[in-house]
Amino acid sequence: MNIKQLIDASKKPELYAPATATMWDDPYIGARLLETHLSQATDLASRKEATITDTVNWILGQAPDKPLDILDLGCGPGLYCDKLARLGHRLTGVDISATSIKYARQAARKSGLKISYLNQNYLELDHDSRYDLIIMIFCDFGVLTPSQQNRLLAKVHRALVPGGVFVFDVMNEGVLATLPDPQWEASDKGFWRDRPYLALSRSFCYEEQGVCLSQHIVADESGSVDSYRFWTHTFSHETLHRLLWARGFRNISCHDGLLPDSDAHRSRDVTFCVARR
Numbered sequence: 001m002n003i004k005q006l007i008d009a010s011k012k013p014e015l016y017a018p019a020t021a022t023m024w025d026d027p028y029i030g031a032r033l034l035e036t037h038l039s040q041a042t043d044l045a046s047r048k049e050a051t052i053t054d055t056v057n058w059i060l061g062q063a064p065d066k067p068l069d070i071l072d073l074g075c076g077p078g079l080y081c082d083k084l085a086r087l088g089h090r091l092t093g094v095d096i097s098a099t100s101i102k103y104a105r106q107a108a109r110k111s112g113l114k115i116s117y118l119n120q121n122y123l124e125l126d127h128d129s130r131y132d133l134i135i136m137i138f139c140d141f142g143v144l145t146p147s148q149q150n151r152l153l154a155k156v157h158r159a160l161v162p163g164g165v166f167v168f169d170v171m172n173e174g175v176l177a178t179l180p181d182p183q184w185e186a187s188d189k190g191f192w193r194d195r196p197y198l199a200l201s202r203s204f205c206y207e208e209q210g211v212c213l214s215q216h217i218v219a220d221e222s223g224s225v226d227s228y229r230f231w232t233h234t235f236s237h238e239t240l241h242r243l244l245w246a247r248g249f250r251n252i253s254c255h256d257g258l259l260p261d262s263d264a265h266r267s268r269d270v271t272f273c274v275a276r277r
Contacts, residue, residue: 078104
């Protein structure tokens with residue numbers, strides 16, 4: 001193991017500096033991530049079932065009371081799609097993780113639910129006036145860079161029918177004051193590898209830009225040192241309103257405190273946003 005390489009990789013990177021690896025195209029990490037999505041012991045990948053049920057009911061309260069055509073962006077293993085389909089809505093779920101989409105398709109077939117799942121990057125979607133409701137849950141919107149956010153909003157606006165509703169959640173500025181302490185893990189086998197590894201995890205704040213970074217440096221006996229970086233943008237109500245208004249959305253509203261406190265976030269740090277085409 002090259003200690004100097006490990007030290008250099010652990011430093012605070014420049015804003016938006018790319019990582020050397022991603023979770024989504026790694027079959028082993030993808031399987032561990034799916035386990036975390038499905039676990040009822042943590043909210044680190046998906047929220048617990050009771051919270052998902054409450055969120056689904058709240059989301060439907062923002063949309064017309066009729067059978068809806070719904071698009072779930074970043075659907076993961078289909079936990080929201082499943083509940084919405086059981087309520088009589090027509091669902092399309094999109095996720096970049098092949099592992100999650102495979103599970104979602106199998107679960108839908110087993111339950112007899114007609115849900116269309118697409119394994120692709122939602123930034124590549126090209127749908128026109130198709131959906132009554134589009135959702136993007138678990139703060140996925142804030143992971144995108146500003147240019148990607150604008151690109152996505154244009155695609156969402158185009159994909160909604162006139163009067164259609166976009167509901168998504170983000171981290172607000174309160175999270176910048178609550179970054180976790182650095183952590184390290186030495187394991188024979190675990191989340192990151194199926195062989196011995198050392199993982200160094202640390203969060204960094206870019207306060208001027210309202211961005212925080214969760215960085216994980218993983219080294220193993222092969223000598224490789226990989227970085228995994230998860231950028232999160234924070235938003236005020238005013239920033240969300242300006243961003244959405246500029247992309248043609250109207251009737252914009254923001255809502256704090258809808259979720260319970262959890263191991264992934266404080267309730268007051270998550271803002272839900274509703275906007276209409």
